[in-house]
Amino acid sequence: MTTRTSWAHNPAAKKLMEEIEARRALPAVVRGASRRQFFKMTGLAGAGLVIGMAGACSKQNGAVAASDGPAADFNPYVQITPAGVIRIFAKNPEIGQGVKTSLPMIVAEELDAKWEDVEVVQSEIDESRYGPQFAGGSLSTPMNWDRLRQAGAIAKAMLIAAAAAEWDVAASECSARDSAVHHEASDKSLSYGALAEAAAKGPVPAADAVKLKDRSDYRLLGKRITGVDNEAIVTGKPLFGIDQTVPGMVYATYVKCPAVGGRPATVNIEEVKARPGVIDVFTIDGDGDPLSVMPGVAIVAKSTWAAFAARRALNVEWDESDASKDSTSASDEAAMTRATQAPDSTVESFGDVEAALSGAAKTIEASYAYAFVSHAQLEPENTLAHYKEDGALEIWSPTQTPQGAVDLAAKVAGVEPEKVTLHQTRIGGGFGRRLMNDYVAEAVAITKRVGKPVKLQWTREDDMQHDFYRPGGYHFFKGGLDGDGRLAAWRNHFVTFSGDGESPITAGDIGKGVFPGELAGNYKVERSLLDWNTPSGWWRAPSSCTIAFATQCFAHELAIAAGRDHKEFLLEIMGEPRWLKEGDPGVMNTGRAAAVINLACEKAAWGRMMPKGAGLGLAFYFSHQGHFAEVAEVSVSDDKAVTVHKVWVAADIGPVINMSGAENQCEGSVMDGLSTMMGLEVNFENGRALETNFDRYPIMRMRHAPEVDVHFIQSDFPPTGAGEPALPPLAPAVANAIFAATGDRVRQLPLSRSGYRFA
Amino acid sequence: MVKLVVNGREQELGDVDPQTPLLWALRDELGLVGTKFGCGIAQCGACTVHVDGRPTRSCVTPVGAIDGAKVTTIEGLAGEDGALTPLQQAWIDEDVAQCGYCQAGQLMAASALLADNPSPSDEDIDNAMSGNLCRCATYKRIRKAIHIAAKGNGQ
Ligand code: FES
Numbered sequence: 031m032t033t034r035t036s037w038a039h040n041p042a043a044k045k046l047m048e049e050i051e052a053r054r055a056l057p058a059v060v061r062g063a064s065r066r067q068f069f070k071m072t073g074l075a076g077a078g079l080v081i082g083m084a085g086a087c088s089k090q091n092g093a094v095a096a097s098d099g100p101a102a103d104f105n106p107y108v109q110i111t112p113a114g115v116i117r118i119f120a121k122n123p124e125i126g127q128g129v130k131t132s133l134p135m136i137v138a139e140e141l142d143a144k145w146e147d148v149e150v151v152q153s154e155i156d157e158s159r160y161g162p163q164f165a166g167g168s169l170s171t172p173m174n175w176d177r178l179r180q181a182g183a184i185a186k187a188m189l190i191a192a193a194a195a196e197w198d199v200a201a202s203e204c205s206a207r208d209s210a211v212h213h214e215a216s217d218k219s220l221s222y223g224a225l226a227e228a229a230a231k232g233p234v235p236a237a238d239a240v241k242l243k244d245r246s247d248y249r250l251l252g253k254r255i256t257g258v259d260n261e262a263i264v265t266g267k268p269l270f271g272i273d274q275t276v277p278g279m280v281y282a283t284y285v286k287c288p289a290v291g292g293r294p295a296t297v298n299i300e301e302v303k304a305r306p307g308v309i310d311v312f313t314i315d316g317d318g319d320p321l322s323v324m325p326g327v328a329i330v331a332k333s334t335w336a337a338f339a340a341r342r343a344l345n346v347e348w349d350e351s352d353a354s355k356d357s358t359s360a361s362d363e364a365a366m367t368r369a370t371q372a373p374d375s376t377v378e379s380f381g382d383v384e385a386a387l388s389g390a391a392k393t394i395e396a397s398y399a400y401a402f403v404s405h406a407q408l409e410p411e412n413t414l415a416h417y418k419e420d421g422a423l424e425i426w427s428p429t430q431t432p433q434g435a436v437d438l439a440a441k442v443a444g445v446e447p448e449k450v451t452l453h454q455t456r457i458g459g460g461f462g463r464r465l466m467n468d469y470v471a472e473a474v475a476i477t478k479r480v481g482k483p484v485k486l487q488w489t490r491e492d493d494m495q496h497d498f499y500r501p502g503g504y505h506f507f508k509g510g511l512d513g514d515g516r517l518a519a520w521r522n523h524f525v526t527f528s529g530d531g532e533s534p535i536t537a538g539d540i541g542k543g544v545f546p547g548e549l550a551g552n553y554k555v556e557r558s559l560l561d562w563n564t565p566s567g568w569w570r571a572p573s574s575c576t577i578a579f580a581t582q583c584f585a586h587e588l589a590i591a592a593g594r595d596h597k598e599f600l601l602e603i604m605g606e607p608r609w610l611k612e613g614d615p616g617v618m619n620t621g622r623a624a625a626v627i628n629l630a631c632e633k634a635a636w637g638r639m640m641p642k643g644a645g646l647g648l649a650f651y652f653s654h655q656g657h658f659a660e661v662a663e664v665s666v667s668d669d670k671a672v673t674v675h676k677v678w679v680a681a682d683i684g685p686v687i688n689m690s691g692a693e694n695q696c697e698g699s700v701m702d703g704l705s706t707m708m709g710l711e712v713n714f715e716n717g718r719a720l721e722t723n724f725d726r727y728p729i730m731r732m733r734h735a736p737e738v739d740v741h742f743i744q745s746d747f748p749p750t751g752a753g754e755p756a757l758p759p760l761a762p763a764v765a766n767a768i769f770a771a772t773g774d775r776v777r778q779l780p781l782s783r784s785g786y787r788f789a
Numbered sequence: 790m791v792k793l794v795v796n797g798r799e800q801e802l803g804d805v806d807p808q809t810p811l812l813w814a815l816r817d818e819l820g821l822v823g824t825k826f827g828c829g830i831a832q833c834g835a836c837t838v839h840v841d842g843r844p845t846r847s848c849v850t851p852v853g854a855i856d857g858a859k860v861t862t863i864e865g866l867a868g869e870d871g872a873l874t875p876l877q878q879a880w881i882d883e884d885v886a887q888c889g890y891c892q893a894g895q896l897m898a899a900s901a902l903l904a905d906n907p908s909p910s911d912e913d914i915d916n917a918m919s920g921n922l923c924r925c926a927t928y929k930r931i932r933k934a935i936h937i938a939a940k941g942n943g944q
């Protein structure tokens with residue numbers, strides 16, 4: 031055993047976070063670098079002819095000629111066949127956020143390809159060609175915006191050059207449109223298919239030598255484009271990780287101690303081996319890292335069901351001497367005690383909050399709390415892995431961090447990363463869970479032992495017992511108002527969890543720049559740490575998803591205490607339109623904030639009279655570079671049955687790439703937020719999660735889905751992601767609406783803890 | 790030995806244990822992986838198929854209990870010639886899916902609904918569909934696609 035003090039103390043996860051944080055800053059770095067350097071860096075230079083195709087193709091809008099020849103290869107993102115099929119490679123994992131459609135749209139726009147001619151192919155994993163490939167932080171759009179536009183523009187320039195040479199005219203006299211190059215003066219046209227072979231052999235222009243299109247010339251971006259996998263989805267094609275098969279594969283289930291850190295002491299291996307269909311049963315020591323392989327018992331069988339059925343006969347006595355003893359009820363109590371004590375540290379401070387509080391005309395205090403929750407992505411973890419005789423490892427896995435999965439798999443198998451091939455599959459929901467690759471590591475450990483292709487399948491119970499949970503947390507606020515009812519002071523004592531006694535658990539920190547920050551004038555965030563053992567992780571809009579609830583409800587409390595309208599109060603806090611940190615798109619712009627607050631309120635007819643038992647609630651939040659305001663209209667019965675009738679979303683994420691996808695993300699985020707705030711919690715006793723399947727984890731169903739009305743302010747700022755930032759404002763908007771409807775201030779999530787339920 | 794008629798074809802389930810849930814027989818024995826595993830306890834609807842026309846949770850239906858039954862899965866929803874049903878087409882056109890994992894179950898539940906009730910109200914839809922979770926929460930589009938398909942049916 032290492033000297034780790036807790037299973038939740040996770041240096042590797044911390045490193046991953048740092049990497050993602052570092053990559054978050056990449057677009058700025060890229061803009062700073064010369065474009066030529068950038069293309070060198072990303073391998074976007076090689077052109078030529080390729081024969082044969084790797085990866086699963088998707089979507090074929092145009093018919094492919096049976097006689098089609100080999101595709102010309104322009105760069106890692108673009109290939110064109112003689113018959114004019116334009117293959118665009120989708121580099122990042124598709125978890126339902128829509129990037130398998132939206133990222134290729136960016137290439138197609140600059141390429142001036144007709145979308146009907148485009149065939150999207152999921153790319154291989156290759157950092158040297160594609161740069162970072164992952165789905166996290168709503169970063170796919172901002173991190174690839176320049177790279178993909180350049181990829182399309184460079185290929186287009188090569189096609190134009192080839193046409194110009196063919197016609198012996200200047201390239202500047204030619205233009206491209208609808209998958210063809212035109213020469214207006216002579217009224218000639220050549221299709222991309224006809225030009226492809228010659229074009230791909232031509233010189234590759236430097237990225238800074240090609241002109242990117244003006245937004246006003248866009249033909250594709252901003253339109254409603256349906257998902258490239260839609261037909262495969264509705265016909266049940268094998269798209270997902272769980273659907274992958276190879277000849278000769280066997281099936282495995284892996285049983286770990288329900289309290290993290292427990293090890294199998296005694297196991298009835300022989301008895302389980304004798305069960306029908308069972309091929310082998312063995313224990314794995316693992317490396318003791320929750321991000322890799324924890325100790326457990328593998329059952330390998332001829333089918334998934336044979337493995338699951340044999341598992342019922344499994345008897346394991348766990349050695350829990352090093353296992354987590356986490357208890358939610360104990361930490362709830364400990365948090366209340368910490369609230370009365372001096373905080374461990376100060377996270378951020380502006381002005382003099384203590385002086386401002388004692389000088390305030392009015393002060394109010396409030397404490398907020400929220401529970402741990404599970405990701406509960408609908409596809410339980412699985413991976414198909416094949417360790418071959420020559421030490422090569424082939425993997426099919428639904429992972430949000432495929433490059434990290436390759437490295438981890440190599441480590442677990444004891445081979446060089448070059449020996450690992452990982453195929454990206456479509457992913458049945460991510461929400462941050464699959465940033466961790468523990469299930470990949472387990473599949474690798476098992477295939478290495480059995481030497482056959484192994485499909486590891488987790489049960490739902492495995493999934494919910496061995497999640498990297500969204501951390502719970504506690505906020506103890508004190509706020510002050512001046513004599514004119516303006517915000518004068520804001521103090522937030524945040525009580526969170528720690529595995530090492532020094533730093534918060536993964537996704538359990540509050541960080542700097544949390545609302546209202548410097549806008550309050552006098553502001554302080556303090557932090558205290560409670561001991562915690564169970565691994566935690568990033569869950570859709572990490573930390574924002576919970577902190578928004580606490581801060582935006584408390585802002586409403588202050589507005590009420592001041593006798594002010596919530597909207598006016600928020601706009602006053604925003605003040606003059608400006609970036610709070612010039613040049614850093616990760617920090618809020620108060621002008622964009624005010625604009626979405628105004629728009630959401632306008633659409634919802636904010637301020638209108640509401641019948642008894644009904645109310646409107648407002649909240650704003652900035653996260654993942656997106657400015658979002660939401661207004662919820664709710665009614666609440668005398669016995670606390672809640673109906674959320676409608677939610678208005680106003681968003682500024684810059685220009686929208688795919689309107690259908692962006693709206694879908696906003697609708698989904700709103701409903702995810704509502705589902706989670708109403709009834710979802712994972713509680714722990716003796717280190718064990720108590721809610722381990724959907725019978726005790728009531729994800730919202732259709733009958734409770736509100737109407738959602740989404741409005742985008744398509745500003746000229748660079749486009750940013752839509753998968754996460756619509757979620758944080760939902761919970762405070764609904765809680766504020768419940769207050770407006772009933773006068774009851776709910777300061778705990780889920781609402782079910784306070785007796786609320788869906789009507 | 791259990792026999793089933795799956796998507797119009799007779800299938801003999803060899804040495805499959807009659808206790809095996811239909812879900813796993815379809816996926817692992819017959820290679821029909823369109824039907825999905827979500828919870829295994831009849832809570833999510835991802836595994837919904839039609840057994841003799843009724844929407845059924847295949848994860849809790851032992852094959853031995855439905856010997857001889859007619860089973861339709863997502864792979865058998867379209868016509869023999871591959872022609873999509875109006876429901877499938879509406880799902881594509883309305884861009885319903887996010888991750889798409891629940892959608893086979895949603896489509897099977899929805900097609901059973903439309904077979905029973907060709908022009909369902911919002912409430913009918915909610916009632917019929919509330920056994921099917923969508924973790925990505927595409928509920929609004931599911932409802933709309935069902936209405937569109939119902940209209941397309943000429944109802
Ligand atoms: S897998 Fe059958 S209902 Fe969830």
Ligand code: FES
Nearest residue numbers: 888889891924925
């Ligand atoms: S689309 Fe992801 S679960 Fe429904």
